[in-house]
Amino acid sequence: MARLITEDCPKEASAAYEASGSKAIEQAFGIVGQVAFQELMNEPSVLQSFEGYLDYIDEDKIEQVFK
Numbered sequence: 001m002a003r004l005i006t007e008d009c010p011k012e013a014s015a016a017y018e019a020s021g022s023k024a025i026e027q028a029f030g031i032v033g034q035v036a037f038q039e040l041m042n043e044p045s046v047l048q049s050f051e052g053y054l055d056y057i058d059e060d061k062i063e064q065v066f067k
Contacts, residue, residue: 001029 005013005025016024040046 001032004032 013025016028041050
């Protein structure tokens with residue numbers, strides 16, 4: 001993130017900040033995060049590890065919160 005703002009796209013980042021404030025930066029990196037997460041989930045070993053994590057979640061307890 002720091003490299004993108006300070007080295008790769010400093011003019012663009014500055015212009016976006018001038019036009020829309022910190023919201024522009026938040027939105028831009030929100031999109032970057034979404035794409036990165038999608039790419040990670042396309043990697044079979046990452047997906048397998050993530051699914052393994054779900055074994056430790058007490059779904060019944062979570063459902064009780066939202067009833």
